[in-house]
Amino acid sequence: MSLDKKLNKILIIDFGSQFTQLIARRIREQGVFSKIVSHKKVKSKNIDNSIKGIILSGGPLNVYEINKYSFDRKIIKKEIPILGICFGHQILSKLNGGRVKQSKYREFGLVKINKKKDSILIKNFFNRENKSKVWMSHADQVSKLPKNFTVIASSQNSKFAIIENKKKKFYGVQFHPEVTHTENGKKLINNFIFLICKIKKNWSPKDQKLKLIQEVRKIVEKNKVICALSGGVDSSVVAQLLNKAIGKKLYCIFVNTGLLRKNEEMQVLKTFKKKLKINLIYVNAEKEFLRKLKNISDPEKKRKIIGNLFISIFEKYAKKIKNVKFLAQGTLYPDLIESKSVTGSQTSKIKSHHNVGGLPKKMKLKLVEPLKYLFKDEVRKLGSELNLSKEIISRHPFPGPGLAIRMPGIITKEKINILKEADFYFIQALKDQNLYNEIWQAYAALLPVKTVGVMGDNRTYEYLCLLRAITSEDGMTADFYDFKKTFIQMISNKIINNIRGINRVVYDITSKPPSTIELE
Numbered sequence: 424m425s426l427d428k429k430l431n432k433i434l435i436i437d438f439g440s441q442f443t444q445l446i447a448r449r450i451r452e453q454g455v456f457s458k459i460v461s462h463k464k465v466k467s468k469n470i471d472n473s474i475k476g477i478i479l480s481g482g483p484l485n486v487y488e489i490n491k492y493s494f495d496r497k498i499i500k501k502e503i504p505i506l507g508i509c510f511g512h513q514i515l516s517k518l519n520g521g522r523v524k525q526s527k528y529r530e531f532g533l534v535k536i537n538k539k540k541d542s543i544l545i546k547n548f549f550n551r552e553n554k555s556k557v558w559m560s561h562a563d564q565v566s567k568l569p570k571n572f573t574v575i576a577s578s579q580n581s582k583f584a585i586i587e588n589k590k591k592k593f594y595g596v597q598f599h600p601e602v603t604h605t606e607n608g609k610k611l612i613n614n615f616i617f618l619i620c621k622i623k624k625n626w627s628p629k630d631q632k633l634k635l636i637q638e639v640r641k642i643v644e645k646n647k648v649i650c651a652l653s654g655g656v657d658s659s660v661v662a663q664l665l666n667k668a669i670g671k672k673l674y675c676i677f678v679n680t681g682l683l684r685k686n687e688e689m690q691v692l693k694t695f696k697k698k699l700k701i702n703l704i705y706v707n708a709e710k711e712f713l714r715k716l717k718n719i720s721d722p723e724k725k726r727k728i729i730g731n732l733f734i735s736i737f738e739k740y741a742k743k744i745k746n747v748k749f750l751a752q753g754t755l756y757p758d759l760i761e762s763k764s765v766t767g768s769q770t771s772k773i774k775s776h777h778n779v780g781g782l783p784k785k786m787k788l789k790l791v792e793p794l795k796y797l798f799k800d801e802v803r804k805l806g807s808e809l810n811l812s813k814e815i816i817s818r819h820p821f822p823g824p825g826l827a828i829r830m831p832g833i834i835t836k837e838k839i840n841i842l843k844e845a846d847f848y849f850i851q852a853l854k855d856q857n858l859y860n861e862i863w864q865a866y867a868a869l870l871p872v873k874t875v876g877v878m879g880d881n882r883t884y885e886y887l888c889l890l891r892a893i894t895s896e897d898g899m900t901a902d903f904y905d906f907k908k909t910f911i912q913m914i915s916n917k918i919i920n921n922i923r924g925i926n927r928v929v930y931d932i933t934s935k936p937p938s939t940i941e942l943e
């Protein structure tokens with residue numbers, strides 16, 4: 424029997440919301456197992472007694488077109504607590520005799536809601552004035568209360584912002600409790616799973632590890648897998664996970680692109696080859712990368728060239744190793760959201776992350792991406808469960824295209840050497856001052872302008888170094904780190920005094936959005 428079937432769980436029925444994975448994450452972080460199924464696939468006959476509660480997600484559909492899409496309505500006849508979120512709230516209302524229509528005023532963003540009545544769902548959710556800030560994102564709304572439901576809270580535009588049928592344990596919320604912008608969203612979800620569904624904690628990073636190992640074995644079977652190892656947290660966790668799952672059938676390929684941080688090759692070889700005894704192939708492709716990138720300054724071109732070269736190297740080694748069927752990658756959930764465009768529209772693509780959007784369509788290897796539904800902090804916990812060292816787990820993210828995207832303009836060996844040094848001094852200073860772990864990601868970049876300076880009595884005309892340090896939860900939004908003036912002064916002096924080629928240092932104070940974390 425698979426691990427899933429044995430475990431009590433919360434079932435999340437997905438109607439296509441971009442936040443569905445966030446619902447699952449909120450439940451996982453409470454130590455409870457959850458499973459996501461598409462509304463098209465879930466059947467009431469498969470709802471067994473391991474399912475202690477159901478959450479209906481949001482989604483882009485319209486409830487009044489219910490006949491156009493498939494959903495087994497008998498599910499709501501089961502005696503299981505249900506929480507409907509946004510669209511889920513609307514469909515739950517409709518199926519219980521309520522009415523849904525397009526609302527006069529759309530509600531997007533932060534909205535204040537007012538408590539009307541007590542409910543177990545809202546324990547500790549409202550403030551003393553019986554108000555709470557929630558994140559709304561809807562154009563339709565419930566216009567007639569379903570039978571036997573009562574109103575728990577309302578906003579100015581949504582009379583039925585929270586509703587309940589206490590007897591049946593059905594709850595509907597028009598807003599998104601799973602996003603961090605909803606003030607006490609986590610509390611509301613916890614009240615649903617623990618106080619209403621009465622599920623017990625049953626899920627830990629160890630269970631997560633075992634489940635992922637089981638899944639990888641099932642996908643890979645007897646075939647060989649190559650893994651693109653960069654030495655960053657994500658690919659290191661994938662490599663170690665696959666090492667545990669399939670041992671010698673795994674071949675890690677570490678490509679030295681010449682665009683890595685200072686001493687990176689040595690550290691990766693020491694950890695993975697010597698310490699963890701993973702099958703590791705070291706490919707020095709420095710010259711090839713620099714040749715292909717010569718005179719290229721367009722960011723997307725850089726990314727595509729690097730992505731394609733990576734894949735052709737992997738394919739070449741896959742042929743050499745023979746019988747390789749899979750390529751393992753450390754793709755995370757936020758990478759998928761940003762690269763693939765959640766809404767499906769072309770325009771919302773931000774960048775081609777080299778391990779997602781940059782892949783050529785004709786790639787011959789099948790992908791194994793065991794972390795694709797996880798967020799960075801969850802990957803770190805998993806890494807620690809896999810006995811990876813603290814040093815690897817707590818490393819700041821480093822993008823696949825490496826220093827190429829931290830050097831706007833053309834790439835030269837001279838610029839790479841200057842940048843490697845600047846980055847090294849910056850990161851070392853953060854570590855020395857115990858700031859490294861307070862910061863989500865930090866790096867130095869080299870801007871393609873030279874400015875005039877004076878050192879000693881001499882004029883200098885050298886590059887501009889940009890430092891970036893941000894705080895973030897998952898890399899999807901970020902704020903700049905507020906350094907003390909003394910630190911900024913110290914690091915600026917250190918870089919200029921020690922590195923020939925830089926005579927000016929600036930600190931990037933933009934958040935994401937409007938900027939992105941990387942420069943390109």
Ligand code: XMP
Nearest residue numbers: 776777778820821822823824898939940941
């Ligand atoms: P942006 O610049 O999009 O970065 O705000 C968000 C996070 O993603 C990392 N990043 C990448 N990671 N391949 C990767 O593996 C890539 O092509 C890539 N581009 C950006 C970035 O460092 C940050 O942590």
